[in-house]
Amino acid sequence: MFKILKYSFFDLVRSRWSYVYFLFYLLLAATLLFLNNDLSKAVITLMNVIIILVPLIGTIFGVMYFYNSKEFTELLLAQPIKRSSIFIGLYLGVAVSLSMSLLLGIGVPFLLYGLTQSAAIWDFSLLLITGVFLTFIFTGIAFNISLSNENKIKGFGYAIMMWLFLAVIYDGLFLMSLVFFEDYPLDKLSLIGTMLNPIDLSRTLILLKLDISALLGYTGAVFKTFFGTNQGLIISISVLFLWVLFPAIRMVRKSNKKDF
Amino acid sequence: MIKVQDLHKKFQKNIVLSGVNLELKESGIYSILGPNGSGKTTLIKSILGMVLPTKGSIKINDKSIKAAWDYRKQIDYLPQIANFPSNLKVKELISMIKDLRGNSKRDKELINLFGVEKFLDKKVGTLSGGMKQKTNIVLAFMFDSPILILDEPTTGLDPVALIHLKELIQKEKERGKLILITSHIMSFVEEITDEIVFLLEGNVHFEGNISELKKQTSEQNFERAIASLLISNHV
Ligand SMILES: Nc1ncnc2c1ncn2[C@@H]1O[C@H](COP(=O)(O)OP(=O)(O)OP(=O)(O)O)[C@@H](O)[C@H]1O
Numbered sequence: 001m002f003k004i005l006k007y008s009f010f011d012l013v014r015s016r017w018s019y020v021y022f023l024f025y026l027l028l029a030a031t032l033l034f035l036n037n038d039l040s041k042a043v044i045t046l047m048n049v050i051i052i053l054v055p056l057i058g059t060i061f062g063v064m065y066f067y068n069s070k071e072f073t074e075l076l077l078a079q080p081i082k083r084s085s086i087f088i089g090l091y092l093g094v095a096v097s098l099s100m101s102l103l104l105g106i107g108v109p110f111l112l113y114g115l116t117q118s119a120a121i122w123d124f125s126l127l128l129i130t131g132v133f134l135t136f137i138f139t140g141i142a143f144n145i146s147l148s149n150e151n152k153i154k155g156f157g158y159a160i161m162m163w164l165f166l167a168v169i170y171d172g173l174f175l176m177s178l179v180f181f182e183d184y185p186l187d188k189l190s191l192i193g194t195m196l197n198p199i200d201l202s203r204t205l206i207l208l209k210l211d212i213s214a215l216l217g218y219t220g221a222v223f224k225t226f227f228g229t230n231q232g233l234i235i236s237i238s239v240l241f242l243w244v245l246f247p248a249i250r251m252v253r254k255s256n257k258k259d260f
Numbered sequence: 261m262i263k264v265q266d267l268h269k270k271f272q273k274n275i276v277l278s279g280v281n282l283e284l285k286e287s288g289i290y291s292i293l294g295p296n297g298s299g300k301t302t303l304i305k306s307i308l309g310m311v312l313p314t315k316g317s318i319k320i321n322d323k324s325i326k327a328a329w330d331y332r333k334q335i336d337y338l339p340q341i342a343n344f345p346s347n348l349k350v351k352e353l354i355s356m357i358k359d360l361r362g363n364s365k366r367d368k369e370l371i372n373l374f375g376v377e378k379f380l381d382k383k384v385g386t387l388s389g390g391m392k393q394k395t396n397i398v399l400a401f402m403f404d405s406p407i408l409i410l411d412e413p414t415t416g417l418d419p420v421a422l423i424h425l426k427e428l429i430q431k432e433k434e435r436g437k438l439i440l441i442t443s444h445i446m447s448f449v450e451e452i453t454d455e456i457v458f459l460l461e462g463n464v465h466f467e468g469n470i471s472e473l474k475k476q477t478s479e480q481n482f483e484r485a486i487a488s489l490l491i492s493n494h495v
């Protein structure tokens with residue numbers, strides 16, 4: 001597995017796209033710092049971007065890399081290597097290299113700006129951790145979708161639709177249902193609704209930590225009253241873990257049943 | 261060494277293999293023949309564990325291959341369509357496979373034999389069909405495993421390379437390997453094969469050596485004998 005991880009990782013690190021991704025975050029972080037002149041404000045803006053964009057990039061890269069490695073996978077399948085090692089190796093290769101671009105791209109400008117002396121360091125670290133979680137989650141989902149779809153175009157379409165649903169449509173539906181069922185006790189429903197969407201969950205997690213009530217929103221408030229800040233943080237991180245785990249498990253299962 | 265029992269495979273509704281039984285005990289050269297789409301590659305990929313049978317079992321050295329992967333150390337495989345990562349150079353591809361599979365003592369010798377050193381620095385994606393096939397051959401013969409599976413090894417080769425390939429296959433046989441080949445080039449098959457396995461409509465339609473085949477079909481010419489297997493079935 002580690003050998004395969006190594007090959008896909010270096011393959012990606014050598015590719016142009018990793019640099020584009022890295023430079024994009026570098027520019028974004030630098031611009032935000034320049035405009036805001038305030039670390040904690042920059043963190044909030046950054047959060048809004050990361051939470052939408054990181055899933056999109058994980059999804060697109062995951063699907064693209066999966067289909068582009070078709071030859072590599074076929075070559076490996078005839079070798080004395082476990083199937084699960086092949087796919088987990090590829091998956092980790094993508095997820096790790098994307099996470100690196102993210103961490104370096106955002107981390108470097110913030111460090112240069114004097115992050116270590118700032119109180120925002122923990123908020124900032126949590127933001128990066130969440131970004132890494134989202135990268136792993138959405139790369140995993142993308143791999144699942146590509147494994148299930150022989151047709152590249154279809155796979156790409158489904159993956160983008162999945163992202164659109166979780167990043168945009170879900171929130172709308174969620175809000176509408178909250179308004180619609182106004183008269184009922186909605187705490188639990190909204191808790192579950194948040195946990196079922198890793199993007200919402202990540203947002204809640206960060207806002208909990210930032211503890212800005214104005215931004216917390218309904219679910220965040222429910223989270224806070226229900227679990228308290230600390231327990232809320234722990235629970236949302238655990239659920240994010242599950243979100244990483246399930247796609248990975250399904251990926252192994254699915255790949256074990258597929259003909260190549 | 262290879263035992264296939266009641267192997268069934270269908271892709272969605274397309275029934276490709278329906279109860280293939282095959283036992284290859286001794287070393288030697290076996291040819292799987294059959295028309296396009298008769299399931300030769302499917303049978304081979306099932307043995308390699310790339311295609312999963314709908315029903316039936318496959319054993320290599322008396323061990324079931326189901327959910328196993330270690331047994332592939334015993335097998336060298338030359339795929340029918342050589343799909344390699346196109347952004348790698350030939351030498352990077354070779355060293356990558358060596359790294360994944362353990363060291364090879366024969367790669368230099370094979371690279372020389374097939375003249376691959378001339379394009380070691382080329383990207384795989386820019387190779388000609390025959391160059392790609394030569395690379396494919398080097399990769400397949402490199403590890404000296406006891407079982408050798410070659411799916412259409414002659415595709416695209418020039419006459420010189422073809423002669424080298426035949427000699428190489430004969431040499432491997434003399435060293436006690438079991439070699440499984442598919443090919444549509446009848447002169448090639450006739451020259452090298454010990455046993456023929458003829459697949460038709462999902463089953464083994466004929467199994468035996470060339471003289472048995474000629475006797476059964478009362479044809480003196482090998483190519484005609486094979487053709488008559490096909491025709492007699494269609495009448
Ligand atoms: N992965 C797959 N998914 C769906 N159908 C497949 C798959 N692989 C093979 N088939 C089908 O199985 C049948 C047998 O294919 P196979 O490649 O085994 O034939 P073959 O005997 O090797 O033919 P050829 O002489 O052309 O190489 C064909 O109808 C093919 O379309």
Ligand SMILES: [Mg+2]
Pocket residue numbers: 300301302340411
């Ligand atoms: Mg074939």
